[in-house]
Amino acid sequence: MTALLSIRDLTVTYRRDGSEVVALKNINLDIAAGERLAIIGESGSGKSTLALAIAGLLPASSRIGGLIDWHSPEFQSPHSFAPPSVLPDISPTRREIGSSTAGSPSTTLAIGEGRNDSAISPLVGEMPGRTEGGVKERERFEPTAKSSRIPLAGRDIGFVFQDPSGSLNPVMTVGKQIAEVARTHLGLTWQQAYAKARTLLERVRLPDPDSAMSAFPHQLSGGQKQRVAIAAAIAAGPKLLIADEATSALDTIVQAEIVALIRQLVSEDGMTLLFVSHDIALASELAERIAVFRHGELVECGATVQIVEVPRQPYTRALLDAHIGLDAEPLLGRRAFETPA
Ligand SMILES: Nc1ncnc2c1ncn2[C@@H]1O[C@H](COP(=O)(O)OP(=O)(O)OP(=O)(O)O)[C@@H](O)[C@H]1O
Numbered sequence: 001m002t003a004l005l006s007i008r009d010l011t012v013t014y015r016r017d018g019s020e021v022v023a024l025k026n027i028n029l030d031i032a033a034g035e036r037l038a039i040i041g042e043s044g045s046g047k048s049t050l051a052l053a054i055a056g057l058l059p060a061s062s063r064i065g066g067l068i069d070w071h072s073p074e075f076q077s078p079h080s081f082a083p084p085s086v087l088p089d090i091s092p093t094r095r096e097i098g099s100s101t102a103g104s105p106s107t108t109l110a111i112g113e114g115r116n117d118s119a120i121s122p123l124v125g126e127m128p129g130r131t132e133g134g135v136k137e138r139e140r141f142e143p144t145a146k147s148s149r150i151p152l153a154g155r156d157i158g159f160v161f162q163d164p165s166g167s168l169n170p171v172m173t174v175g176k177q178i179a180e181v182a183r184t185h186l187g188l189t190w191q192q193a194y195a196k197a198r199t200l201l202e203r204v205r206l207p208d209p210d211s212a213m214s215a216f217p218h219q220l221s222g223g224q225k226q227r228v229a230i231a232a233a234i235a236a237g238p239k240l241l242i243a244d245e246a247t248s249a250l251d252t253i254v255q256a257e258i259v260a261l262i263r264q265l266v267s268e269d270g271m272t273l274l275f276v277s278h279d280i281a282l283a284s285e286l287a288e289r290i291a292v293f294r295h296g297e298l299v300e301c302g303a304t305v306q307i308v309e310v311p312r313q314p315y316t317r318a319l320l321d322a323h324i325g326l327d328a329e330p331l332l333g334r335r336a337f338e339t340p341a
């Protein structure tokens with residue numbers, strides 16, 4: 001399988017109240033093109049930080065070390081600190097990236113240790129102290145070569161957050177906000193973009209897409225809002241879809257529907273999926289591979305069946321054990337739990 005991106009020695013530190021929080025420590029991870037990879041771990045383990053780092057959406061208060069290589073001729077770093085050619089290669093594992101040797105289409109994304117000033121996050125000022133929030137357009141520095149471009153959240157990377165209200169504009173119609181993504185990134189006319197938005201609402205199976213086009217987010221249910229957020233996230237045809245706890249705020253049935261929808265869209269569009277969740281059972285329903293995070297470290301990574309059936313780490317075992325009913329038909333267990341006495 002071809003790697004979409006390689007993460008090498010990625011370390012992310014946040015500054016908070018004068019002290020530093022190390023959110024990720026020396027992460028090494030490859031993401032294959034077209035795979036469905038889940039990132040799991042308890043709260044604060046660094047899952048969202050990884051997702052934001054990949055999308056180039058970390059707040060300016062963060063510092064990044066290590067590198068992210070996109071193995072695509074189209075892409076450049078979303079947060080490299082200088083053109084790769086003038087930066088020293090500080091990563092001891094750099095040579096392990098087979099396809100990033102000279103002449104390869106790989107592009108180095110982040111090299112060295114530096115304050116993340118170049119990545120101007122839309123989260124800055126909007127959601128201080130949080131990693132979840134709305135992704136809207138953000139300023140970017142220009143690519144150094146015309147032939148390659150910076151992988152951009154919203155265009156090349158679709159991002160779906162836990163709270164769809166955070167990513168949807170409350171005073172803009174559903175149709176217009178999806179159309180705006182298509183217009184901005186695909187260069188469509190408004191008319192074409194609205195037609196695309198209408199098609200996308202059908203694809204995400206929103207009931208009555210025609211009236212939904214002129215609806216405002218508050219007129220929709222949580223699950224419907226999340227469908228709209230997903231439509232907006234895939235509107236520009238991203239290569240990578242990142243869903244960060246995208247179903248965590250929804251009830252079990254809607255959660256299953258959204259997971260099924262994500263699976264279908266990812267397969268139809270040939271997208272790579274990064275599914276961030278604290279729920280190992282949900283992750284195992286969707287992902288082919290699971291990476292387990294704890295205290296900012298990647299403790300275990302393997303095929304879903306291996307992680308679920310023969311976890312190597314006690315921590316993974318504990319996550320599995322903590323999930324009620326995983327070993328004993330979870331859906332039946334949940335249904336019995338929900339049935340009124
Ligand atoms: N903007 C920020 N400023 C300061 N510290 C932060 C910021 N965002 C995250 N952190 C800290 O970094 C660590 C990792 O947080 P992160 O949000 O990546 O974890 P997570 O696994 O996504 O957790 P959750 O499941 O609660 O979403 C935590 O200690 C968190 O408090």
Ligand code: NI
Binds near residue numbers: 047048049131
């Ligand atoms: Ni998170």
